[in-house]
Amino acid sequence: MSVASCLLLYSFVVAVLGPRLLARLTHAGLAPRLGLAAWLAAIGSVVASWAAAAVFLLAELLDDWNQPGRTVIGACFDALGAVASGRAGLLLQIGLLLLTALAAVALVVLVWRLGRSLLRARARTFEHARMARLAGRHVAGLDAVVLDAPERAAYCVAGRPHAIVVTSAAVAALDERHLDAVLAHERAHLAGRHHLLLAVTRGLATILPRIELFTTGAAEVARLLEMCADDAAARSHGSRTVLRALLALSGAAPIPTGALGATSVGVLARAERLAAPPQRADRVRARLLLTAVAVVVTVGPLLTGALAATGLAFCGSMAS
Incomplete structure (x- = not known):
């Protein structure tokens, strides 16, 4: 089996089995950072496998161009050459050309849609940050822009510079400690560049909505990022304070x-999770499992490609 075929098979296994396994391991949020790393590693390994498979397939086709029949790829390419040249019939020739054109167009469209999605998200958040700074007011000692609104809300948006937005209703509903915890939560989002991770994962889920790894992954990444920000706020203000602030703002406008x-x-x-922190033994077990999963899916494409290449070289030497 060629390196490209092995990489595609690997990506198929991860895309099918990964979402259910990762969702089970990360659902409770026992180790949100490692859970986030595992999801991103799985998503990245599938995309990397696709790209590497395309490169290896192209290399194999070029290598077999003048040596048809030397490998399975060469035999397939020879047959495709017969179809493309019209020796197998005009209808098959037209069908192959249409299929090739559609595949090329599909690839270009996917890349273009992902790029457009990322650029639109960036423009939208930058514009919102700018408008919030213009429409809001600054309060002495408050690292945020206050918007006069009846809904309780607090959020951050990426921009130049970034902006943390708090409504006047939220300021009225929170005391100083709880407001500080909310602001620490939003600062953790900005410091961790969480908006970039969300933009990429949501962009992939949008352009490939039928692949569960991307759709479920986008939702789980968003949830784990919130847990990471909760933990950052809890380290400086305590879990109970963050919990009370969260409850005070719950049910607010989207x-x-x-x-x-x-x-x-x-x-x-x-x-x-904040009300009943997990036991140490549960956290340690979750960290070990998630670390193992993250390592496996990270090195998976490299290991798969190396094993396939070694097998091909071994088979080639045996044949000679």
Whole structure:
């Protein structure tokens, strides 16, 4: 089996089995950072496998161009050459040309849609940050822009510079300690560049909505990012303070698209996690499992390609 075929098979296995396994390991949020790393490693390994498979396939086709029949790829290419030249019939020739054109167009469209999605998200958040700074007011000692609004909301948006937005209703509903915890939560989002991770994962889920690894992964990444921000705020203000602030803002109006808000995703699961922190043994077990998964899916494409290449070289030497 060629390196390209092995990489495609590997990506298929990860795309099919990965979502259910990772969702089970990360659902409770025992180790959100490692859970996030595992999801991103799985998504990245599948995309990297596709790209590497395309490169290896092209290399194999070029290598077999003048040596048809030397490998399975060469035999297939020879047959495709017969179809492309019209020796197998005009209809098959036209069909192959149409299929090739459609595949090329599909690839270009996918790349273009992902790029457009990322650029639109960037433009939208930058514009919202700019408008928030213009429409809001600055309060002495408050590292945020205050918008006069009846809804309780707090969120951050990427921009130049970034902006943390808090409504006047949220300021009125929170005391100083709870407001500081909310702001620490939003600062953790910005410091970790969480908006970039969300933009990429949501972009992949948008352009490839039938692949569960991307759709489920985008939702789980968003939830784990909120848990990571909760932990960052809890380290300086305590879990109970973050929990009370979260509950005080729960049920508020939805935040703008592309923004990261304290109550935007998984409020109930996060509240339960803050109210009853997991036992140390459970955290250690989750960390070990997630570390193992992250390492496996990270080195998976390299190991798969290396094993396939070694097998091909061995078979080639035996044949000679």
